[in-house]
Amino acid sequence: MAATLGPSGWWQRWRRRLSAWNGSRMLLLLLLLGSGQGPRQVGAGQTFEYLKREHSLSKPYQGVGTGSSSLWNLMGNAMVMTQYIRLTPDMQSKQGALWNRVPCFLRDWELQVHFRIHGQGKKNLHGDGLAIWYTKDRMQPGPVFGNMDKFVGLGVFVDTYPNEEKQQEAQKRRYSPGVQRVFPYISAMVNNGSLSYDHERDGRPTELGGCTAIVRNLHYDTFLVIRYVKRHLTIMMDIDGKHEWRDCIEVPGVRLPRGYYFGTSSITGDLSDNHDVISLKLFELTVERTPEEEKLHRDVFLPSVDNMKLPEASTQRLTSPRL
Numbered sequence: 001m002a003a004t005l006g007p008s009g010w011w012q013r014w015r016r017r018l019s020a021w022n023g024s025r026m027l028l029l030l031l032l033l034g035s036g037q038g039p040r041q042v043g044a045g046q047t048f049e050y051l052k053r054e055h056s057l058s059k060p061y062q063g064v065g066t067g068s069s070s071l072w073n074l075m076g077n078a079m080v081m082t083q084y085i086r087l088t089p090d091m092q093s094k095q096g097a098l099w100n101r102v103p104c105f106l107r108d109w110e111l112q113v114h115f116r117i118h119g120q121g122k123k124n125l126h127g128d129g130l131a132i133w134y135t136k137d138r139m140q141p142g143p144v145f146g147n148m149d150k151f152v153g154l155g156v157f158v159d160t161y162p163n164e165e166k167q168q169e170a171q172k173r174r175y176s177p178g179v180q181r182v183f184p185y186i187s188a189m190v191n192n193g194s195l196s197y198d199h200e201r202d203g204r205p206t207e208l209g210g211c212t213a214i215v216r217n218l219h220y221d222t223f224l225v226i227r228y229v230k231r232h233l234t235i236m237m238d239i240d241g242k243h244e245w246r247d248c249i250e251v252p253g254v255r256l257p258r259g260y261y262f263g264t265s266s267i268t269g270d271l272s273d274n275h276d277v278i279s280l281k282l283f284e285l286t287v288e289r290t291p292e293e294e295k296l297h298r299d300v301f302l303p304s305v306d307n308m309k310l311p312e313a314s315t316q317r318l319t320s321p322r323l
């Protein structure tokens with residue numbers, strides 16, 4: 001389902017901006033470390049970024065806790081350490097999550113995730129990975145990387161264990177060329193509450209796009225960026241230690257309601273890993289819209305993707321409470 005973009009003007013500006021980033025990643029990091037004071041203009045375009053503290057998380061994690069005054073709430077086995085938040089330790093059958101308490105009403109945003117996945121397990125003997133969420137519900141434990149199934153919103157998965165591939169192997173089946181995915185693998189899914197995430201197939205039936213991301217046991221920092229601008233979802237990663245963003249997923253026509261929650265979660269089963277989140281930084285992006293775009297980009301009440309039919313949500317509660 002992955003799609004590429006036409007050469008629209010704003011996208012060209014984004015591309016230019018990205019290449020500018022590649023050359024000045026250290027500067028960017030320095031800016032980020034000291035940012036939060038007003039807007040930061042990137043490049044010569046019209047785009048401004050504002051760090052939104054109420055949706056961001058960084059050391060020393062003072063806003064994390066269980067109380068109602070905390071900006072971020074922990075769940076399950078998640079633990080606050082001095083240098084990171086550990087969603088799960090490298091032990092079997094653990095699950096943990098971290099949820100922002102403040103709903104996000106921004107139209108255009110970018111979430112930068114600094115994370116680390118590491119453990120004792122050798123190749124393909126580790127799991128299961130972590131997920132990043134922008135969803136209607138929060139703090140709902142379940143089977144999808146520690147979060148509920150049939151979620152409503154966006155899920156981005158950093159899946160470290162190839163369940164489907166292992167099953168195929170056990171049945172002595174081979175993939176046809178071009179079908180096999182190499183793990184760890186990043187994929188994205190948009191759900192209106194009607195779809196189940198198929199864990200046995202690593203989400204293949206519902207993925208919007210994906211890419212291989214060798215992210216385990218690395219000695220340098222690994223980052224993921226989820227950008228949502230003008231209904232265009234872009235996911236990039238910086239996992240090679242080169243301070244460069246690499247494209248992973250691009251999907252136009254993604255309609256996400258406002259007022260959802262950001263979160264991250266992880267689960268281990270028979271196999272395990274340490275799944276650590278070092279920081280989550282949410283930027284408001286200000287972009288210009290033409291009057292036509294303003295009309296087109298009206299608020300929606302259920303997540304959907306253009307040209308992709310999702311089954312109707314089984315629960316009408318999402319839009320109209322049943323009397």
Ligand SMILES: [Ca+2]
Nearest residue numbers: 159161163202
């Ligand atoms: Ca998997």
